[in-house]
Amino acid sequence: MHRTILAWGLFLLVACAARSSIAQSHPSPGFFAETLREGRVVDLTHTFNRDTIYWPTEEGFKLVKEKAGFTDKGYYYAANRFVAAEHGGTHIDAPVHFSATGKTVDEIPLNRLIGEAAVIDVTRACKKNPDYQISIADLRRWEEAHQRQLVDVIVLLRTGYAKRWPNRKAYLGTDATGPEAVAELHFPGLAPAAAHWLTQHRSIKAVGIDTASIDYGQSKRFASHVTLFEHNVPAMENVGDMSGLPTARATIIALPMKIGGGSGGPVRVLAILPNGS
Amino acid sequence: MHRTILAWGLFLLVACAARSSIAQSHPSPGFFAETLREGRVVDLTHTFNRDTIYWPTEEGFKLVKEKAGFTDKGYYYAANRFVAAEHGGTHIDAPVHFSATGKTVDEIPLNRLIGEAAVIDVTRACKKNPDYQISIADLRRWEEAHQRQLVDVIVLLRTGYAKRWPNRKAYLGTDATGPEAVAELHFPGLAPAAAHWLTQHRSIKAVGIDTASIDYGQSKRFASHVTLFEHNVPAMENVGDMSGLPTARATIIALPMKIGGGSGGPVRVLAILPNGS
Numbered sequence: 001m002h003r004t005i006l007a008w009g010l011f012l013l014v015a016c017a018a019r020s021s022i023a024q025s026h027p028s029p030g031f032f033a034e035t036l037r038e039g040r041v042v043d044l045t046h047t048f049n050r051d052t053i054y055w056p057t058e059e060g061f062k063l064v065k066e067k068a069g070f071t072d073k074g075y076y077y078a079a080n081r082f083v084a085a086e087h088g089g090t091h092i093d094a095p096v097h098f099s100a101t102g103k104t105v106d107e108i109p110l111n112r113l114i115g116e117a118a119v120i121d122v123t124r125a126c127k128k129n130p131d132y133q134i135s136i137a138d139l140r141r142w143e144e145a146h147q148r149q150l151v152d153v154i155v156l157l158r159t160g161y162a163k164r165w166p167n168r169k170a171y172l173g174t175d176a177t178g179p180e181a182v183a184e185l186h187f188p189g190l191a192p193a194a195a196h197w198l199t200q201h202r203s204i205k206a207v208g209i210d211t212a213s214i215d216y217g218q219s220k221r222f223a224s225h226v227t228l229f230e231h232n233v234p235a236m237e238n239v240g241d242m243s244g245l246p247t248a249r250a251t252i253i254a255l256p257m258k259i260g261g262g263s264g265g266p267v268r269v270l271a272i273l274p275n276g277s
Numbered sequence: 278m279h280r281t282i283l284a285w286g287l288f289l290l291v292a293c294a295a296r297s298s299i300a301q302s303h304p305s306p307g308f309f310a311e312t313l314r315e316g317r318v319v320d321l322t323h324t325f326n327r328d329t330i331y332w333p334t335e336e337g338f339k340l341v342k343e344k345a346g347f348t349d350k351g352y353y354y355a356a357n358r359f360v361a362a363e364h365g366g367t368h369i370d371a372p373v374h375f376s377a378t379g380k381t382v383d384e385i386p387l388n389r390l391i392g393e394a395a396v397i398d399v400t401r402a403c404k405k406n407p408d409y410q411i412s413i414a415d416l417r418r419w420e421e422a423h424q425r426q427l428v429d430v431i432v433l434l435r436t437g438y439a440k441r442w443p444n445r446k447a448y449l450g451t452d453a454t455g456p457e458a459v460a461e462l463h464f465p466g467l468a469p470a471a472a473h474w475l476t477q478h479r480s481i482k483a484v485g486i487d488t489a490s491i492d493y494g495q496s497k498r499f500a501s502h503v504t505l506f507e508h509n510v511p512a513m514e515n516v517g518d519m520s521g522l523p524t525a526r527a528t529i530i531a532l533p534m535k536i537g538g539g540s541g542g543p544v545r546v547l548a549i550l551p552n553g554s
Binding site: 041043045046047048049063066068070073074075076077078079080081082083084085086087090096097098099100106110111114220221222225226253255256257258259260261262263264265266268270 | 318320322323324325326340343345347350351352353354355356357358359360361362363364367373374375376377383387388391497498499502503530532533534535536537538539540541542543545547
């Protein structure tokens with residue numbers, strides 16, 4: 001009996017010491033080092049190039065080559081300029097995009113851009129219906145599955161449309177451009193009632209969607225934009241393929257270009273997957 | 278004696294259980310949530326606006342307002358376009374900027390952009406000498422102070438010049454523009470010998486500096502660029518004020534705009550300060 005207790009005591013002592021030394025040898029940067037070593041970072045950003053999808057009324061992304069070649073001093077040198085609308089490709093809408101008193105893109109607090117992802121998977125519904133609007137019931141389904149509320153999270157709406165990128169017709173419902181093409185847009189979005197519910201009854205950091213707009217393609221008044229931005233909840237659009245993400249516990253880091261007074265801009269969106277996923 | 282051992286055993290059992298339950302109730306997203314709650318994120322990014330500093334031969338950042346006002350449907354709407362050179366403001370140089378076979382900005386591996394900051398503080402030397410070049414001795418001084426090598430870190434060169442931003446004359450040594458102004462540039466940089474030493478004898482993820490170039494203002498052949506980029510080590514330039522950072526253990530997250538084939542581009546740089554700093 002003495003020996004058993006003694007052996008247990010020693011075992012526990014050693015076990016605790018081991019835990020403790022691991023904790024001390026991995027300060028906060030270690031968290032990232034470990035995560036990255038295991039290749040668990042997912043880039044949720046589409047590349048900006050000539051195929052980048054913009055709204056039908058906007059021009060596309062333009063990269064203007066300035067230099068690319070060897071100089072007379074013997075070294076190689078390449079540099080470009082670029083022209084872009086704020087709201088195309090993988091980008092963030094700042095609240096001021098649809099709210100006169102909303103924050104500009106450089107003013108979005110960093111704690112809205114870093115946080116846990118709550119992934120609402122509606123790929124099945126969107127496969128059947130390109131005009132699908134994500135409902136309160138879809139959001140509640142996540143809450144029931146995870147036994148907690150959508151609070152302090154970045155809500156990512158996964159329609160499956162990222163896999164259609166950059167096929168303009170498949171992604172937007174039309175490959176026409178100009179003001180007339182807007183009526184031809186068909187892709188899923190967040191229902192205005194769900195946007196209202198999120199801002200009135202929950203408290204989220206930001207939203208993101210893998211379509212061209214947080215309001216569905218057929219929207220005429222952009223009511224989800226208006227509601228979210230009145231509450232300074234920014235929205236990421238044209239987010240990349242979320243199929244590699246768990247529905248909870250991934251960490252999102254979404255860092256927009258810091259355009260002074262901008263109504264939005266290009267954003268680089270990463271997901272760091274949790275341990276054990 | 279039995280009781281003492283038994284008590285110890287129980288104490289250790291409870292202590293281990295407590296640690297274990299804490300670990301389980303804080304999955305990886307918790308790390309960020311805690312960090313952010315305590316306001317320990319530093320934005321090391323200058324805002325892009327009309328004051329943004331570009332190379333004397335480049336045009337400045339241009340934001341073109343498209344819409345800002347109430348629509349006839351009753352909602353507010355604002356949107357802009359912008360024009361920028363890749364290499365101005367807080368930006369990253371991709372290796373292809375000075376190396377024909379180097380990676381483009383969209384190809385830079387994410388594990389080079391997230392990591393521990395090793396801050397080399399040379400503000401005192403740079404106050405005396407605007408042509409100061411950070412030496413191997415400066416880098417070794419950090420290693421001696423921290424008793425480890427510059428391995429697997431993002432080396433941040435703190436000259437103190439970020440505090441001069443956006444005063445062009447104080448920051449660049451001249452407020453003249455055009456090709457003739459290049460000869461008038463005076464600001465600190467990384468000595469070519471130090472760049473060589475970092476690539477030959479150490480293994481770093483990336484470098485960053487709070488001046489307009491990783492080579493000092495008077496450089497003619499940009500040898501530090503060439504050496505770093507031959508080894509695919511990207512360089513961030515015009516990084517913001519690092520005075521709030523400890524010299525080690527902060528985590529850098531530097532996410533560039535994902536320009537396909539770009540030689541560089543705007544980057545948003547954050548530092549997450551370690552616990553207890």
